[in-house]
Amino acid sequence: MIEIKSEREIELLREAGRIVALCHEEMKKQVRPGISTWELDQICEKIILSHNATPSFKGYGGFPSAVCASVNEVVVHGFPSKKQILKSGDIIAIDIGACYKGYHGDSAWTYAVGEISPADRKLMQVTHEALFRGLEQVKEGAHLGDVSAAIGNYVDSFGYGIVEDFTGHGVGREIHEDPPIFNFGVAGTGPILKEGMVLAIEPMVNAGTKKVRILSDGWTTVTKDKSKSAHFEHTIVVRKNGYEILTTL
Numbered sequence: 001m002i003e004i005k006s007e008r009e010i011e012l013l014r015e016a017g018r019i020v021a022l023c024h025e026e027m028k029k030q031v032r033p034g035i036s037t038w039e040l041d042q043i044c045e046k047i048i049l050s051h052n053a054t055p056s057f058k059g060y061g062g063f064p065s066a067v068c069a070s071v072n073e074v075v076v077h078g079f080p081s082k083k084q085i086l087k088s089g090d091i092i093a094i095d096i097g098a099c100y101k102g103y104h105g106d107s108a109w110t111y112a113v114g115e116i117s118p119a120d121r122k123l124m125q126v127t128h129e130a131l132f133r134g135l136e137q138v139k140e141g142a143h144l145g146d147v148s149a150a151i152g153n154y155v156d157s158f159g160y161g162i163v164e165d166f167t168g169h170g171v172g173r174e175i176h177e178d179p180p181i182f183n184f185g186v187a188g189t190g191p192i193l194k195e196g197m198v199l200a201i202e203p204m205v206n207a208g209t210k211k212v213r214i215l216s217d218g219w220t221t222v223t224k225d226k227s228k229s230a231h232f233e234h235t236i237v238v239r240k241n242g243y244e245i246l247t248t249l
Contacts, residue, residue, distance in 0.1 A: 009103060012100060017246035019100060020235075022051070033114045040080065056175045057096075070094075076204060076231060112124065123229075126160060147201060151201075163183065169199070211223070
């Protein structure tokens, strides 16, 4: 059973999402050649703490940092590091979670570092558009499979690999709640959406194979063929005739 949130809970989730969005606004300014992923992590953590919130990811299952910083072929769960200095031509997905008064906001965005190739720009554009193709399906009475199918069918039309090993999820008092939200599927299947359900929808798309592997640290996940990967995510609440994005300003 997918939990339906009260309007009071949604207000707290909206504030958590706003704090995450503030971090992403700062990342737009800070992501550049010469900065380390550790510095980006520190900037986000300071913003989160300054708004009376805590980083959702830090300590979660032993994860060591406030954000996931996934560069190039890293799909998800990259560890920020002082040794990882961004250079022109990189792309980086920054996944940020904030917990405000017991409720979580969660959003990932992929950023270009300096001048990137047309191929990488297209990968980012398709992944971003896939997120919104999925969101277009969200409204009370729709099936969750409608969202998954819209994402997967759009990505497939470009010949990219849609990651199957990781999914979107519900959001609330826990950063990861039911249901899992696959980025591929069959329309007209799955749970029926109801107003007040809060979901994190997040296509992860690889330029090459959909297959991934997890490195020896138990977290960092990379594409098996070392192709680049992009990741976009918003936390949203289902409304009668559509959706409201919670991770925005």
